[in-house]
Amino acid sequence: MPLSLPFVRAFRIVRDLLDKEVIMHIYRTHTCGALRKEQAGLEVRLSGWVFRKRDHGQLLFIDLRDHYGLTQIVVYPESPFFEDCQKLRLETVITVTGQVKMREPETVNPGLPTGEIELVAATFSVQGSCEPLPLYLSGTEEEAGPEETRLKYRYLDLRRDTLHRNILLRSSVIASLRRRMIGHGFNEFQTPILTSSSPEGARDYLVPSRVHPGKFYALPQAPQQFKQLLMIAGFDRYFQIAPCFRDEDARADRSPGEFYQLDIEMSFVTQEDVFAVVEDVIHGVFTEFSRQAADKPPFRRIAYQDAMLHYGSDKPDLRNPILIQDVGDVFKDTGFKVFRSVMEKGGVVRAIPVKGIAGQPRSFFDKLVEHAQSIGAGGLAYLVWGPEGVKGPLAKFMTPAEGEKLVAKCGVGTGDVVFFVCDQEKNASRIAGDIRTKLGRDLDLLEKNVYRFCWIVDFPMFETDEETGQLAFSHNPFSMPQGGMDALMTQDPLTIKAFQYDIVCNGTELSSGAIRNHSQDVMVKAFELAGYTREDVESKFPALFQAFKFGAPPHGGIAPGVDRMVMLLAGESNIREVIAFPMNQKAQDLMMGAPATVTEKQLRELHVKVNLPQPKKEPGV
RNA sequence: GGGGGCGUAGCUCAAUGGUUAGAGUCCCAGAUUGUCGAUCUGGUUGUUGCGGGUUCGAAUCCCGUCGCUCCCGCCA
Secondary structure, eight states, X not given: OOOOHHHHHHHHHHHHHHHHHTTSOSSOSSOTTTOOGGGTTOEEEEEEEEEEEEEOSSOEEEEEEETTEEEEEEEOTTSTTHHHHHTOOTTOEEEEEEEEEEOOGGGOOTTSTTTXXXXXXXXXXXXXXXXXXXXXXXXXXXXXXXXXXXXXXXHHHTTSHHHHHHHHHHHHHHHHHHHXXXXXXXXXXXXXXXXXXXXXXXXXXXXXXXXXTTOEXXXXXXXXXXXXXXXXTTOOEEEEEEEEEEOOOOBTTBOSEEEEEEEEEEESOOHHHHHHHHHHHHHHHHHHHOSSEEOOSSOEXXXXXXXXXXTSSSSOOTTOOOOOEEXXXXXXXXXXXXXXXXXXXXXXXXXXXETTOTTOOHHHHHHHHHHHHHTTOSOOEEEEEETTEEESTTGGGOOHHHHHHHHHHHTOOTTOEEEEEEEOHHHHHHHHHHXXXXXXXXXXXXOSSEEOEEEEEOOBSEEEOTTTOOEEESSOTTBOBTTHHHHHHHSOGGGOBBSEEEEEETTEEEEEEXXXXXXXXXXXXXHHHTTOOHHHHHHHSHXXXXXXXXXXXXXXXXXXXXXXXXXXXXXXXXXXXXXXXOOOTTSOBTTTTBSOOOOHXXXXXXXXXXXXXXXXXXXXX
């Protein structure tokens, strides 16, 4: 059917108009970060948010902001819309058309990339009006408002410069990780989000099945088994920016519910092969996105046992110069009864040497002793190497020979102090580690502007469960025990180490990984030691159990936390500052109102009946 | 599940158990021609989280409770 004449005529009119306007997009010809003195004289159109307004009565400045930057708009009182602009509320979305003008030299703003020019408004329109804001957007993070409000109005908070840049940094980091992994010959995979519950590990998020009454999917805590199965499928090198779901309580550096890992798995590799890839990728990303110095590969390797001894932690902050020492041999014949009796019961003595703090006032030492007691230490002895010799509560029990040994072991001299923790080994490590961290922080001893990386290696395969006294996996049950089947058959299980490793940056654990066990026999034996029967293993890990029978390659991997990496790169101490739409500490999304109740109909379809806990008693009844 | 901190105007915070709970900011009105967190003048804004108690009198002290946050537990 031919087009009617009126339609053709109308079409021509529209086309002619468009032709005239063809250089002018209806919203913008440039972004708010684009204009420079080179564009002076040009007729342009900008759209963005009214960030700030400076009203001089006969002259009005508007800072127009978009994703790309800020441009100063000038409105003169001759403009028919001058009064409308005076009344504009901040964060209104507007479109402004006009000429780019060079600023007078004395009015240039050197703090702004677009500070040499301004846009003189000739036409103006409102695209999106704005009510008074619940948040203050142009201030600092602290001025932004309470976190509850920030989370509820997250889309507003995300306009703030720091948060906006953090989210962009995250985007760039992830793009870079992908590029680097692909460069190392890895392929990216997707693995199921609706999967089955795994018996080990954290609590699962469950999803009821409509089709299978009474049955549930679980969201993956990590794609652990899938990535191993991809290795068995022969794909050789796997990676994924993988969402992981764990129903565990939050911390400042741990988002509740969900988080992302750079999940990696490789076939036919040793631990060192995994380290080489990860070191290259991590060092690359940290030097790409931060001006802070970052340790160059190879990163330090510290055996788990040494980490616990010298740092009192399996995630040591190497920026802290304090090195804990075992000084049991110094005190083996000590006259100090407290140490003696603890050591007779198998305890240890740990020394925490600190340089140059002999001049601290008495209150400093008293407060530290108090702190030590608050975290479960019996006490905190110390020696001060002052100008008039060695002093402190322990001094009168020390022989000159013991003093010399101590000086040699701890490398201390005049002006230095050594604190002593005496307890059973596990406690002594924990307390000494806590005090090391506290001293480092309180005395400002940490190296500045540097990322210190290390690998913690040789984790024990098993540990004793403190509640049950039973042998349990200390980390990942899929790890290869060092010594293989032989070790499982002949060694004391508590002495068996695993090819299990952590990568740590500035005291933050970025990731755990392992060379996996890929033999069914070893799997069964390892689980047997941890109290599982062959049938348990077969029913709980049906895929891996079967797959190990059909030609499984040796393989291993790791999964650095993406959120934590971005956190370190952004210099943020709270993980919510690097997540676009985070949940609060109680795992609620205040913006979307999740979790929420659902309708009876939905529950019926899912064959789910809600069994609520008893409501708490009303107060004052 | 346990412990600490916080809770006063939309927001940031102040207020010795004692006058009508204040200031900055936001918002509203006015002034203002070169600002860039513009400035100046004036104004509105309150269930002091909620519920009890002590007291002549409570934002303030006590008890409980709720919310947020940090930590412990938990996180193969």
